[in-house]
Amino acid sequence: xxxxxxxxxSFIFALQSVVVNKVRTFLSLLGITIGIFSVISVLxxxxxxxxxxxxxxxxxxxNVLFIQKWPWGGGGGDYPWWKYMKRPEPKLQDLREIQRRxxxxxxxxxxxxxxxxxxxxxxxxxGISILSVSHEFDQVMPxxxxxxxxxxxxxxQSGNNVAIIGSNIAENLFGGLPxxxxxxxxxxxxxxxxxxxxKEGEDLFGSSSDNQVMMPVNFARRxxxxxxxxxxxxxxxxxxxxxDELKDEMxxxxxxxxxxxxxxxxxxxxxxxxxxxxxxDAFFGVIAFVGWFVGSFSLLVGGFGIANIMFVSVxxxxxxxxxxxxxxxxxxxxLFQFLFEAVFLSLFGGIIGLLIIYVLVLLSQSFPFxxxxxxxxxxxxxxxxxxxxxxxxxxPSYSASRLDPVEAMRSNx
Numbered sequence: 225x226x227x228x229x230x231x232x233x234s235f236i237f238a239l240q241s242v243v244v245n246k247v248r249t250f251l252s253l254l255g256i257t258i259g260i261f262s263v264i265s266v267l268x269x270x271x272x273x274x275x276x277x278x279x280x281x282x283x284x285x286x287n288v289l290f291i292q293k294w295p296w297g298g299g300g301g302d303y304p305w306w307k308y309m310k311r312p313e314p315k316l317q318d319l320r321e322i323q324r325r326x327x328x329x330x331x332x333x334x335x336x337x338x339x340x341x342x343x344x345x346x347x348x349x350x351g352i353s354i355l356s357v358s359h360e361f362d363q364v365m366p367x368x369x370x371x372x373x374x375x376x377x378x379x380x381q382s383g384n385n386v387a388i389i390g391s392n393i394a395e396n397l398f399g400g401l402p403x404x405x406x407x408x409x410x411x412x413x414x415x416x417x418x419x420x421x422x423k424e425g426e427d428l429f430g431s432s433s434d435n436q437v438m439m440p441v442n443f444a445r446r447x448x449x450x451x452x453x454x455x456x457x458x459x460x461x462x463x464x465x466x467x468d469e470l471k472d473e474m475x476x477x478x479x480x481x482x483x484x485x486x487x488x489x490x491x492x493x494x495x496x497x498x499x500x501x502x503x504x505d506a507f508f509g510v511i512a513f514v515g516w517f518v519g520s521f522s523l524l525v526g527g528f529g530i531a532n533i534m535f536v537s538v539x540x541x542x543x544x545x546x547x548x549x550x551x552x553x554x555x556x557x558x559l560f561q562f563l564f565e566a567v568f569l570s571l572f573g574g575i576i577g578l579l580i581i582y583v584l585v586l587l588s589q590s591f592p593f594x595x596x597x598x599x600x601x602x603x604x605x606x607x608x609x610x611x612x613x614x615x616x617x618x619x620p621s622y623s624a625s626r627l628d629p630v631e632a633m634r635s636n637x
Contacts, residue, residue, distance in 0.1 A: 249533060249569070255526025256573030256612060257580070259519050264597075264605045265581050266515030272595045274508050286497060288364060289470055291318070291457040291478065295493035311491045312482075313450070314457045316441070319358065321481045322459060328470045331363035332459040334441055336450060342389075342437055343409040344397045352393065353436045354410060356444035364460045367433065372404050372419030375440055383442030387415040391423035392434040408437070411447040415439060467496055523608065526573060527616040534566050534620035545624055546633035559625035566617020567610055574609025578602060 290296075293311045319334040326332065335357045342352045359380035370391065379386050387408060394403045407414040421433045461470040471494050478492050538545070545558055578597075585595045 253526070253529065253569065253573035253576070255522055255524075255529045256570055256609060257526070257577040259522030259524075259526050259612075260574045260577030260605050260609060261580055262522050263515055263519030263608065264578060264601050265584070266519070267512065267601050267604070268581060268585065268595060268597050270508055270511045270515070271598060271601065274504065275596065276594070277504055287461040287465075287467060287470075288496070289459045289461070289467065289474060290495040291322075291459065291474060292493050292495060293454065296495040308493070311493075313453070313455045314492065315455070316358070316445075316450075318478065318481055319457050322457065322474070322477055325477050325480075326459070326473060328462060328465040328473045330460045330462045331360040332457060333361040333364045334358040334455065334457055335361060336441070336444075336448070336453055336455040338444075338448060338453065340410055342393060342397065344406065347397050347399065349393060349397055349435075354444065355436055355438045356441040356448070357438060358441050361458070364458045368422035369419045370422040372417070374419060380440045381442065383440050383446065385413060385415045385443055386418045386440065388419035388421060388438040389417055390421045390432070390434040390436040393437065394420045410437060410439070411444075413447070415443075467498075471496070523612055526570070527612045530566055530570050530573075530613060530616035531620060533569060534562060534617050535623075537565065538562060538620050538624045542627065543633055545627055546629045546631070549627070549629035550633065555625040558627075559621045562621035562624050563614065563617045566621065567613035570609045570613030570616065571606065574605055574612075578605045 291314050293313050294308050314334070316334055319332060322329065322332050335355060337356070338354050339351050340354050341348055341350045342354075343349075359375065359377055362374050369388070372388065374388070375384075375386060378384075387410070389397075389403060389408070397403075397408070398406065403417045403420060405417065407416050409415075415437075421436065421438070423434055424432060459470065459474060461467060474494055475490065478494075479490065482491060484491065548558065549555075582597055585597050588595045
């Protein structure tokens with residue numbers, strides 16, 4: 225009960241300090257408010273960005289390996305691009321061997337991507353992504369269709385002239401007409417539209433299936449020399465198989481297929497989404513440091529402001545402190561009374577900073593990703609405010625608790 229009474233009285237004193245000395249308190253709390261706003265706003269923006277980026281990375285699949293010519297990451301000065309450049313691109317024959325030999329994979333597919341013009345009668349769209357895939361692509365990289373269907377096994381193997389188009393192509397190329405069953409022209413040849421990809425918008429990497437045409441790889445290879453372009457084999461692990469196990473198996477199969485000697489280096493790269501995540505971990509670590517570095521100056525100023533308020537408050541209430549001590553108030557009671565007051569004042573500033581961020585999050589519409597003020601950042605903002613209050617109030621509170629009761633009561637301040 226004594227503790228609750230102490231908190232209640234400290235809160236009342238802090239509130240009175242805010243009401244009676246509005247300008248002084250406002251200017252002193254402004255540092256805390258700006259500091260919390262600076263730190264938490266930076267963390268909110270980059271936490272939201274990180275969430276969006278990781279969501280985009282997750283769409284690639286945590287349990288999917290990408291067999292390619294070039295390794296991901298390692299773009300620094302020690303990246304031996306001249307060595308990787310000599311490597312062969314993955315081939316359809318490599319895929320067939322993986323499908324025949326692999327025991328750890330659930331599905332695997334071959335793909336390559338080029339940019340071409342797509343036409344429908346007099347309408348055309350340039351720079352459209354043409355994604356050519358083997359049959360199991362939808363099992364490795366699942367996607368949603370708003371209309372139509374995926375390729376049949378017969379269509380994929382025979383290389384039929386069929387296509388699945390993105391939502392933007394369906395809207396802009398056909399002028400409101402139903403695209404299913406109609407024919408588009410790619411590579412100067414007609415393809416029948418059998419499906420429409422569900423609209424998804426651009427991710428943070430600028431990629432989107434909305435401006436994409438998907439077709440069987442056995443159709444596209446008639447017009448594209450796949451020996452001269454970048455290709456990828458995608459392999460999805462079984463439910464009870466880890467990426468490391470699958471990777472070990474893929475290394476063994478690929479080395480065997482390419483007839484590499486035991487001591488020869490791999491002439492292929494096996495990439496996974498963890499590589500991208502690790503690259504972004506370092507980036508967001510630097511950004512978080514910058515946010516704290518910038519905000520720390522405002523928090524330091526705010527801390528001095530709180531300390532100033534508390535020193536003035538102790539001076540103004542010296543006589544009152546003497547009376548409390550003469551009536552039996554313990555030193556820890558006086559200390560905690562002023563310490564809690566400092567914490568409450570700092571907390572007021574922190575709450576104002578968080579409220580400003582919350583309002584800005586609600587009003588933000590122009591960001592390329594959704595801003596989210598997470599519960600963790602709210603708790604962090606409150607915790608930092610409390611810590612600043614404790615640090616700023618400890619010296620004034622201690623000095624108040626060490627006053628001599630008689631001398632304090634004689635004060636005429």
